[in-house]
Amino acid sequence: MTTFVLVPGLWMGGWAWDAVVAELTAQGHRAIPVTLPGLGERAGEDTAAIGLAEHTDAVTEVLDAQEPGAVLVAHSYGIFPSLxxxxxxxxxxxxxxxxxxxxPEPGESVVTQMPHLLEAADGHVLRVPSEIDAVHGVPEAEWERYQRLATPxxxxxxxxxxxxxxxxxxxxxxxxxxxxNGLSLEVARALHATGDPRFAKLAEPxxxxxxxxxxxxxxxxxxxxLADVLVRAAAGEGQSLQGQ
Known part of the structure; x- marks a missing residue:
């Protein structure tokens, strides 16, 4: 049995992982979805007082409550507090x-990489997107659920x-x-091939x-x-850049 700690991206609470949690649980694993401060069922918290440190603390608290050996899964923005x-x-x-x-590199922020996100700023929050592009393949029922549950x-x-x-x-x-969404193994190979030290890890054992x-x-x-891939990842499976 593996314990998976699941951290969502922007605008989403732990609810985003419901179907993945159900599948991992059915396969005999533990799955713990994280709702970060100010989001999901925690949306009533003071957003002006919530920064990356508070989100990092929230992920840390969840990890502290687990035995060593958990698999930490981070989607999109979630990599910042998770890392x-x-x-x-x-x-x-x-x-x-x-x-x-x-x-990210030390000292970078999300807007270092994606400054356009600030276009959605409204006071102390980012507005929930009005749509998810069709290319992402989100079924209509899930999009309607997203609209109901996503929070600034x-x-x-x-x-x-x-x-x-x-x-x-x-x-x-x-x-x-x-x-x-444009990311691929081919892109990872190309980044590593630049010789930039920040991408050296991509080819490590x-x-x-x-x-x-x-x-x-x-x-x-x-x-x-996704759940099947997470189980395989926990077992150390997957493609490698080594020798390629």
Whole structure:
């Protein structure tokens, strides 16, 4: 049995992982979806007071409550608080899984990589998107559910810089690329081939990759396939850049 800790991306609470949790549980694993401060059922919290540190603390608290050896799964924005949390105590996590996202450098923020997000700012929050592009393959029923449950996201969490020591770099990792969103194993190979030191980890032992034929929200569009890939990732399976 593996314990999976599931951290969602922007605007989503733990509810986003419901179908994945059901599938992982049916396969005999533990799955713990995380709702970050100010989101989901915690949307009533003071968004002005919530920054990346508060989200990092929330992920840390969940990890602290588990036995060592959990698999930490982070979707999109969720990699920022997840990476910061596991960097504090890498011994708590067996593997870190990136779902359709990359990894920041120390001192970077979400808006360093995606400044356009601030166009959705409304006071202390980012407005929920009015639609999800069809390319992402989210079924109509799931899109309607998203509309009901998604909540404005605290702005400071995307403008605060991430604090990293580099301790997380020693962890085994798995990247799950969603092909309709543009990330792929081919892209990872190209980034590594640049020789940029920040991409050196991509070809290290213990680093694996999967590709899913879906868009940026696989927990909504292909939850069964995502759950199966997470189980395989926990077992160390997946493609490697080594020798390629």
């Amino acid at each position: 910061a949390a596991v960097d504090r105590q890498p011994g708590k996590v067996e593997r870190l899984v990136f779902v359709d996202t990359g990894f 996201h605290p702005v400071r969490t995307i403008t605060d810089p991430v604090a990293l020591t580099g301790a997380w770099l020693k962890l085994p990792t798995t990247g799950i690329f969603c092909l309709a 213990g680093v694996t990759f999967f590709e899913l034929a879906t868009g940026h929200y696989p927990m909504l569009s292909t939850p069964t396939e």
